[in-house]
Structures are given as C-alpha cells and as structure tokens.
Amino acid sequence: MPSILKQLSNLIAASVDQIDAACEAQGLQFPSLDEPFSPESEGARHIPDVLKAIDIIVVAANQLIATAQPPISSAIDFSNRLFTAAVLHAVNEANIAEIVREGGPKGLHVSEIANKSGLDADRIGRLLRLLATNYVFKEVSPDVFSHNRISALLDTGKSLETLKKDPIGKHDGTTGFSAIIGGTLDQGLACGGVLLETLQDPKFGHSQEPNEAVSNKAYNTTLQAFEFLELPGNEARFRRLGVAMDGSSRMHPPDTLLKGFSFATLPENGLVVDVAGGLGSVSLVIAKAYPKLNIIVEDRPQVMIEAEKFWMSNLPKALNTNRVRLVGIDMFAAQPEVSNKPDLFILRQILHDWSDLYAHKILKHLRDAAGLNTRLLIAESVLSYACEQSSDEVAIKGAKLPALPAPLLPNVGGANALTCFKDIAMMMLQNGQERTLLQYANLLKSAGWELKEVRRPVGSGHGHLTAVPI
Ligand SMILES: C[S@@+](CC[C@H](N)C(=O)[O-])C[C@H]1O[C@@H](n2cnc3c(N)ncnc32)[C@H](O)[C@@H]1O
Known part of the structure; x- marks a missing residue:
C-alpha cells in the first residue's frame, strides 16, 4: 500500500x-x-x-x-491568513491594481506606485510581496510588481483618474470580481473581530433576527444588512453589492443556470419571477436564451433604480417591450398580483441571507402566490458534511455526490471550502446560513413545498433545487 x-x-x-x-x-x-x-x-x-x-x-x-508540513506550521499558516486578507483589502481599496496595470508586463516600481497612490513606497512593497508570495501579483524584479492572472481580477479596468472622480461608482459596469473581493473583505474584516463577542452574547448569540447579528455589533447598527446598505454614506457599498452579485454569475461557466432547470418545459409565453433578483443578472441569461418567456425581476425599490440602468445597457428591448418588468417589492409581504399564476419562481442566493424563521416567511409568501403548476427553483451553495452522506440525503433525487477516491474528504474538502466560508459570512451578516439538502427539504416542507430534485451542474458552486407545491 x-x-x-x-x-x-x-x-x-x-x-x-x-x-x-x-x-x-x-x-x-x-x-x-x-x-x-x-x-x-x-x-x-x-x-x-x-x-x-x-x-x-x-x-x-x-x-x-x-x-x-508540521502541524504547527499548518496551524500558524491558518491564523496568518487574516493578514493576507487585510493586505488584500488595503491593496484593493487603494486602487493599486489599476496603478500596476499601467506598468504592463514589465511591472511598476514601488516608488511609482507610491507616487500615484499616495501610500508609502516601502510599505507598498511589503504588502505586494506578501501577496506575490501567495501567487497574487508577480514581483518581476526587486520592488517591481506586475499583474498575474489572479491579481488582474482586482483591476476594474478603469483609469485612476476615473476612480478618483467617481469613487462611489468604482465597480459600476465592471466584471464584478473586484466588487466581490471588496465586499467579502470589507464585511469579513469588520465582523471577524466581534465574532466571539457576538457568539457569547446571551441574546445575539442565539438570535434568528436579521438585526441581531455579528454585523450589527461590527457596524453599530440596529438595521438589517440590506437596510443598512441604503443609508446615506453607504452608497459605495450599496452599488458594490449589485455589481458583486452580477459578477458572481460569471464565476461559473455561462450556461450553468440553464443546466440547473429544464426551462424548455415552461409554457411558451410562461412567466418567470426572479424574487429578490438584484439587478437581474440571472434573468438576463434566461431572457437571452428563452426570448418568449416573460420575466419579472423583483427586489427592494432602491435596487430597482440600479436594475433599470443594468437592463437599459444590456437588453433594453426586453424592458421597452414589457417582456421583462422590474418591480419594487418587500418579499416579506404578499407577492404582487399578476394576471396568471407564475410558472416559475427563482430564488438565487436569497434564502442563505436569512435564518430559518425568515426563510420560512419568504417561502410561505411564494407558496400563497403559487398555482398548482408553479415550480420553485432555488440556486444556492449546498453544504455537505465533511464525512459520508447520510442515506436520507442520498434518497433525494440528484443528491448523491460522485464518490471520491480515498483518502480524499468526501465533501471535496478545500474545493468545497467556499460554501463553508459563505456559511460563516451569512451568519455574520444577518444570522443567515448555507444549508444541507435535508435542511432545505425540511424548510421547504414547513412552507408547503416539496423538494423534488437537485442538480449540480459541473463547475457550478450552486446546487439547483426544484420544488413543487404540496
Ligand atoms: C445576495 S443578493 C442576491 C441577488 C440575486 N438573486 C442574484 O443572485 O444576483 C440578495 C438580494 O436580496 C434583496 N433583498 C433583501 N431584502 C429584501 C426584501 N425585503 N425584499 C426584496 N428583496 C430583498 C437585496 O436587495 C439583494 O438584491
């Protein structure tokens, strides 16, 4: 052996x-x-x-x-990742990626980066060296840095002048990768320091309320995260979230969502409702692939203002012909009346923002608005235990994970770690959570839905769960 x-x-x-x-x-x-x-x-x-x-x-x-490696090296390495995250945050927020781009493949000396960024040259060198040592940026010669394939993702593609003129719109119209990284680090670094305190708090430590979470302590607010983002002063964060969500659909092969559900089984002029659809990135993919479907994108009214700009620059005809409609809603209230029952509700990366108490309310409102033939598609990261799957889970259609050769972890270990990170991020944000398939099945059942199957398109970080009314 x-x-x-x-x-x-x-x-x-x-x-x-x-x-x-x-x-x-x-x-x-x-x-x-x-x-x-x-x-x-x-x-x-x-x-x-x-x-x-x-x-x-x-x-x-x-x-x-x-x-x-020696266990102590692993343990220390693990704790030091906090510093890598803090450094990445500083570099991303100081627009260093846009400055480095100007040096092309030959790179830019730290003194030039310092001139343009206003940061200290020696310190920039130390920050970038830590990142280059972790394969983000390349030190082409001493103190001269260029982009590599990973650091290039931090680059919005905008000029430094543009970013200085419009810092709030930094991510508008970009791929969204820098927005995803910026949002994750902004929240993670602010919340990480008060995680233990929140867990030990007699009330917050066990709360299901979205405004009694780690982020409430971190940002000293009594608002839910999505309300907090709409406060004056948070405009940059608010706009970054929309772009980040759009960017998150580019993290997977482009046709991933279309493989997660048989859209061809919907009636020709059927109605799809993308609940809390953000700017509508997912709906845009569907609208392009199935030009006869009617689509409603719903989200908070303030988000719809950004959504309109998004559609006018990506598929204006769909809005102009009313085939795609943007509707401001509160998903904790009854669904708006429509003339025909929706054929499909989509919830992509929504339920994970909320505790079971609130996720149940969202599902219940959709159930009340559903007809007999309405289906529900949930696209979320699905948590797997770091051990063999239970037989109850395997009984769900499509649930069985491909067997991995020994001695690998059955849940694909590090390749699946993103779901565990997101689970903690959702806990910090609003007491939300990523869920296992059985947790989804139970939650759905409590609101009158039956989980019928899960699809896991290769390369997608998401499980695509289809449910029908009970
Ligand atoms: C994680 S984002 C997902 C957006 C979109 N489904 C996607 O996958 O790109 C969560 C969305 O929920 C929306 N949201 C939060 N609370 C809401 C509410 N009470 N009613 C409607 N939408 C809400 C947010 O504005 C945000 O766009």
Missing part, C-alpha cells in the same frame, strides 16, 4: 494528465498564472472533465500540504 503522501501525489498526477488530455483534445492551452486574464482564456476551465480534475487537485493538494 503506498503511503498517504504517495496516494495523494498520484491523484494529483493523474488529474493533471486528465486535464492535459482534455485540453489537447479540444486544442486548448491550460492558462499559466502569468497569462493575462480574460473570460475567453478560461475556455479550458469550462470543460467538464477539466473541472472535475481541478476539484481533485485542489482537495488532494490541500490534504498533501496538511499531511506533509
């Missing part, structure tokens, strides 16, 4: 062979870290076999490192 180290390195080697073969078969090159980022250059990572092999590499490599 080979050693654990050998088993893990064999799995990595076999997965690399699989990637090379899949890329060769399609005439694609797997991009190196130094290659500039563009969505088109991600082609290799849209091949299903490549995506499966990447999962194995990530989980096996993490396990290999944890097994090989």
Whole structure:
C-alpha cells in the first residue's frame, strides 16, 4: 500500500494528465498564472472533465500540504491568513491594481506606485510581496510588481483618474470580481473581530433576527444588512453589492443556470419571477436564451433604480417591450398580483441571507402566490458534511455526490471550502446560513413545498433545487 503522501501525489498526477488530455483534445492551452486574464482564456476551465480534475487537485493538494508540513506550521499558516486578507483589502481599496496595470508586463516600481497612490513606497512593497508570495501579483524584479492572472481580477479596468472622480461608482459596469473581493473583505474584516463577542452574547448569540447579528455589533447598527446598505454614506457599498452579485454569475461557466432547470418545459409565453433578483443578472441569461418567456425581476425599490440602468445597457428591448418588468417589492409581504399564476419562481442566493424563521416567511409568501403548476427553483451553495452522506440525503433525487477516491474528504474538502466560508459570512451578516439538502427539504416542507430534485451542474458552486407545491 503506498503511503498517504504517495496516494495523494498520484491523484494529483493523474488529474493533471486528465486535464492535459482534455485540453489537447479540444486544442486548448491550460492558462499559466502569468497569462493575462480574460473570460475567453478560461475556455479550458469550462470543460467538464477539466473541472472535475481541478476539484481533485485542489482537495488532494490541500490534504498533501496538511499531511506533509508540521502541524504547527499548518496551524500558524491558518491564523496568518487574516493578514493576507487585510493586505488584500488595503491593496484593493487603494486602487493599486489599476496603478500596476499601467506598468504592463514589465511591472511598476514601488516608488511609482507610491507616487500615484499616495501610500508609502516601502510599505507598498511589503504588502505586494506578501501577496506575490501567495501567487497574487508577480514581483518581476526587486520592488517591481506586475499583474498575474489572479491579481488582474482586482483591476476594474478603469483609469485612476476615473476612480478618483467617481469613487462611489468604482465597480459600476465592471466584471464584478473586484466588487466581490471588496465586499467579502470589507464585511469579513469588520465582523471577524466581534465574532466571539457576538457568539457569547446571551441574546445575539442565539438570535434568528436579521438585526441581531455579528454585523450589527461590527457596524453599530440596529438595521438589517440590506437596510443598512441604503443609508446615506453607504452608497459605495450599496452599488458594490449589485455589481458583486452580477459578477458572481460569471464565476461559473455561462450556461450553468440553464443546466440547473429544464426551462424548455415552461409554457411558451410562461412567466418567470426572479424574487429578490438584484439587478437581474440571472434573468438576463434566461431572457437571452428563452426570448418568449416573460420575466419579472423583483427586489427592494432602491435596487430597482440600479436594475433599470443594468437592463437599459444590456437588453433594453426586453424592458421597452414589457417582456421583462422590474418591480419594487418587500418579499416579506404578499407577492404582487399578476394576471396568471407564475410558472416559475427563482430564488438565487436569497434564502442563505436569512435564518430559518425568515426563510420560512419568504417561502410561505411564494407558496400563497403559487398555482398548482408553479415550480420553485432555488440556486444556492449546498453544504455537505465533511464525512459520508447520510442515506436520507442520498434518497433525494440528484443528491448523491460522485464518490471520491480515498483518502480524499468526501465533501471535496478545500474545493468545497467556499460554501463553508459563505456559511460563516451569512451568519455574520444577518444570522443567515448555507444549508444541507435535508435542511432545505425540511424548510421547504414547513412552507408547503416539496423538494423534488437537485442538480449540480459541473463547475457550478450552486446546487439547483426544484420544488413543487404540496
Ligand atoms: C445576495 S443578493 C442576491 C441577488 C440575486 N438573486 C442574484 O443572485 O444576483 C440578495 C438580494 O436580496 C434583496 N433583498 C433583501 N431584502 C429584501 C426584501 N425585503 N425584499 C426584496 N428583496 C430583498 C437585496 O436587495 C439583494 O438584491
């Protein structure tokens, strides 16, 4: 029997062979870290076999490192990630990525970055070196930094002058990657420091209320997170969230959502309601793929102002012909009246914002507005235990996870870690949570829905759960 180290390195080697073969078969090159980022250059990572092999590499490599290095190094490494996060936050907010872009592949010396950013040259060098040591940016020669494929994602593509003129609109019209990173770090760093205090608070530590969460202590507010974002002074955060949500749909292969549900089974002129749809990024994909469907995007009234700009620049005809309608709502009140019962409600990344108490209310309002043939599509990260699946979970159609070779963690370990991180982020934000399939099944049942199946399109971080009225 080979050693654990050998088993893990064999799995990595076999997965690399699989990637090379899949890329060769399609005439694609797997991009190196130094290659500039563009969505088109991600082609290799849209091949299903490549995506499966990447999962194995990530989980096996993490396990290999944890097994090989001394436990104390792992523990310290883990605690030091906080510093990497703080540094990334500072670099992102100080627009260093936009400045570094000006140096092109040859890079820019820290003194030039200092001139443009107003930060201290020596300190910039130290921040960027920590990141370059973690494969974000490249130190091309001492104190000279250029972008690599990962740091390029921090770049909004805007000039420094534009960003200085309109800091609030920094992320408007961008890919949303910098917005996702900025939002995660802004919230995570503010909340991390008061997590323990909140957990130990006799009231907040057990609350299901969205305004008794870690973020309420961190930002010293009694408002729910989405109300807090609409306060004067939070305009940049508010607009960043919309763009970040749009960007999150670009984290997966473009047709992911369309594979998560059989849209072709909807009636030709059917009605899809994208509940709390944000700007409507998901609806945009559906509207383009199924031009006969009617779509309503619902969200808080203030979000609809941004949504209108989004649709006018992406698919104005859909708005002008009323095929797509934008409706300001409160999803904790009854659904607006429509002439025909909706054929499909979509909840993408909504239920995870809320505790069971509030998620139940959302589902109940949708159930009250549903007809016999209405279906509900929930797109969310699905939590898996870090052990074998239970037989109850496996009984749900589509729930069984592909078996992973020993000695890998059954839940794809590090490749699945994002769901666990998001679970904690949702707890901090509003006492929300990511859920296991069984938790979804029970929650749905409590509100009059039956979970029928889950689909997990390869490469999507989301499970796509379909439910029908009971
Ligand atoms: C995590 S975002 C998801 C947006 C969108 N579904 C997507 O996947 O891009 C959560 C959304 O819920 C909306 N929201 C929060 N509270 C709401 C409420 N009471 N009524 C309607 N929408 C609400 C927010 O404004 C935000 O757009």
